[in-house]
Amino acid sequence: MKAYSVKELLEGNLLLQEVTVNGWVKTFRSNRFIALNDGSTLANIQCVVDFENFDQETLRQINTGAALKVSGTLTESQGRGQSFEIQVEEIFVHGGADPEAYPIQPKKHSLEFLREKAHLRVRTNTFAAIMRVRSALSFAIHQYFRQNGFYYFHAPIITGSDAEGAGEMFRVTTLSDKNPKLNDQGNVDYKEDFFGKETNLTVSGQLEAEAYAMALGKVYTFGPTFRAENSNTSRHLAEFWMIEPEMAFYDLDANMDLAEDFIKNVIGYVLENCADDLQFLEKRLLDEEKTKPQAERSEMALIEKLKFVTENGFKRVSYTEAIDILRNSKPNKKKKFQYAIDEWGADLQSEHERYLVEKHFKCPVILFDYPAKIKAFYMRLNEDGKTVRAMDILFPGIGEIVGGSQREERLDVLKDKMADLNIPEEELWWYLDLRKFGSAVHSGFGLGFERLVLFTTGMGNIRDVIPFPRTPQNAEF
Ligand code: ATP
Numbered sequence: 001m002k003a004y005s006v007k008e009l010l011e012g013n014l015l016l017q018e019v020t021v022n023g024w025v026k027t028f029r030s031n032r033f034i035a036l037n038d039g040s041t042l043a044n045i046q047c048v049v050d051f052e053n054f055d056q057e058t059l060r061q062i063n064t065g066a067a068l069k070v071s072g073t074l075t076e077s078q079g080r081g082q083s084f085e086i087q088v089e090e091i092f093v094h095g096g097a098d099p100e101a102y103p104i105q106p107k108k109h110s111l112e113f114l115r116e117k118a119h120l121r122v123r124t125n126t127f128a129a130i131m132r133v134r135s136a137l138s139f140a141i142h143q144y145f146r147q148n149g150f151y152y153f154h155a156p157i158i159t160g161s162d163a164e165g166a167g168e169m170f171r172v173t174t175l176s177d178k179n180p181k182l183n184d185q186g187n188v189d190y191k192e193d194f195f196g197k198e199t200n201l202t203v204s205g206q207l208e209a210e211a212y213a214m215a216l217g218k219v220y221t222f223g224p225t226f227r228a229e230n231s232n233t234s235r236h237l238a239e240f241w242m243i244e245p246e247m248a249f250y251d252l253d254a255n256m257d258l259a260e261d262f263i264k265n266v267i268g269y270v271l272e273n274c275a276d277d278l279q280f281l282e283k284r285l286l287d288e289e290k291t292k293p294q295a296e297r298s299e300m301a302l303i304e305k306l307k308f309v310t311e312n313g314f315k316r317v318s319y320t321e322a323i324d325i326l327r328n329s330k331p332n333k334k335k336k337f338q339y340a341i342d343e344w345g346a347d348l349q350s351e352h353e354r355y356l357v358e359k360h361f362k363c364p365v366i367l368f369d370y371p372a373k374i375k376a377f378y379m380r381l382n383e384d385g386k387t388v389r390a391m392d393i394l395f396p397g398i399g400e401i402v403g404g405s406q407r408e409e410r411l412d413v414l415k416d417k418m419a420d421l422n423i424p425e426e427e428l429w430w431y432l433d434l435r436k437f438g439s440a441v442h443s444g445f446g447l448g449f450e451r452l453v454l455f456t457t458g459m460g461n462i463r464d465v466i467p468f469p470r471t472p473q474n475a476e477f
Pocket residue numbers: 164227229235236237238239240242400401402403404446447448449450451
């Protein structure tokens with residue numbers, strides 16, 4: 001017999017039919033009610049067992065976490081909060097779960113505890129909801145670009161260039177031997193190169209995406225990115241996914257328009273398609289907030305916050321205006337930022353970004369026209385000679401979610417900039433070619449996918465929105 005998903009059973013078109021479903025036991029109450037979940041939806045299907053019809057051995061194996069196949073008749077439920085249930089006729093135990101050993105019990109586990117169990121935490125409602133939202137967001141991203149004439153392009157993971165110049169790269173090494181011998185220190189000897197050439201894991205697919213935009217017009221990458229982040233923040237991972245659109249013939253204004261429309265659209269998709277999961281996450285968050293002092297609670301509940309972002313314009317402010325605002329601001333009781341903004345040209349710290357978004361403007365902010373000195377080499381120099389056509393999008397509770405720019409399309413200006421920064425032309429000869437042959441105004445941005453998932457789910461730590469987080473303490477799984 002065809003097995004149905006829990007979601008299909010709860011949609012209600014199968015009333016009084018014989019059905020089969022596979023899933024994992026959430027709870028088994030009074031030797032009678034199994035709450036079964038298969039990941040297809042947040043809700044469980046209640047399976048009503050008449051224990052007299054089943055042998056002790058089968059009943060003994062029905063514990064939280066066990067995998068079952070259940071067959072029976074789908075009926076309307078008398079139970080509160082459930083619409084349908086199965087009157088169980090047959091149970092097959094795929095695999096039991098020893099209640100003494102299985103770590104994911106029906107009680108509430110802390111997020112810290114669950115991080116240690118990254119392979120099992122998706123069996124909790126919280127993580128299943130987050131990962132369904134994450135999946136929906138990735139779908140919405142591909143859909144948005146497809147509907148707007150973009151091509152999906154795959155940037156290389158192993159690369160010779162450091163697009164950001166931040167020196168946060170992981171070096172690629174090759175094992176010297178298929179059966180490596182240990183050296184005197186007892187370690188494996190590695191060759192310090194990639195078949196004779198120095199290479200790294202990519203920190204961004206942008207430079208390669210520029211090459212593709214200069215032929216296909218509008219392209220985007222959506223792939224893993226690696227940064228040897230040496231700090232331990234709740235916003236940085238060593239391996240994260242980045243969405244990087246790149247568009248020929250787009251200036252910075254068109255770039256900002258696209259970024260704003262894109263973010264609103266993909267969050268809108270989740271609002272429409274993940275209502276149950278969002279409601280669950282919102283409730284979880286409200287419970288958590290109750291334990292905090294009033295002043296630290298957020299003003300809007302999750303869904304309201306997401307709607308607010310999709311319905312209101314992002315505030316666009318130049319770096320120079322932002323500096324003026326920050327200089328004249330009293331952010332807290334001490335009336336001071338930890339890092340004072342004394343001079344034009346200073347890089348903004350996250351406390352400044354968050355002040356602008358959360359206290360001053362109270363909405364997402366796009367900061368643009370940054371000092372050239374604090375931004376990467378490839379950004380388009382403005383006519384003033386000291387600012388570049390860069391933009392960062394800052395989000396409430398998150399800080400920077402997007403970094404983008406109009407790219408320098410003029411060969412001579414780009415070469416001067418690279419010379420200033422001691423970037424050898426030989427390293428980026430191919431990138432310079434793009435300015436020699438058919439160069440044009442073009443722009444793009446990078447959006448950290450996990451930061452978008454953080455915002456959309458209302459979670460507080462980036463380690464909780466990626467299946468297997470890679471951070472300095474965490475590469476076990
Ligand atoms: P930050 O200032 O937060 O370190 P960045 O300016 O170094 O970010 P960009 O080079 O502008 O980052 O990368 C584009 C986007 O990628 C960022 O706006 C952010 O959303 C995301 N991002 C950057 N570094 C990380 C990281 N280590 N983990 C997760 N997301 C990241």
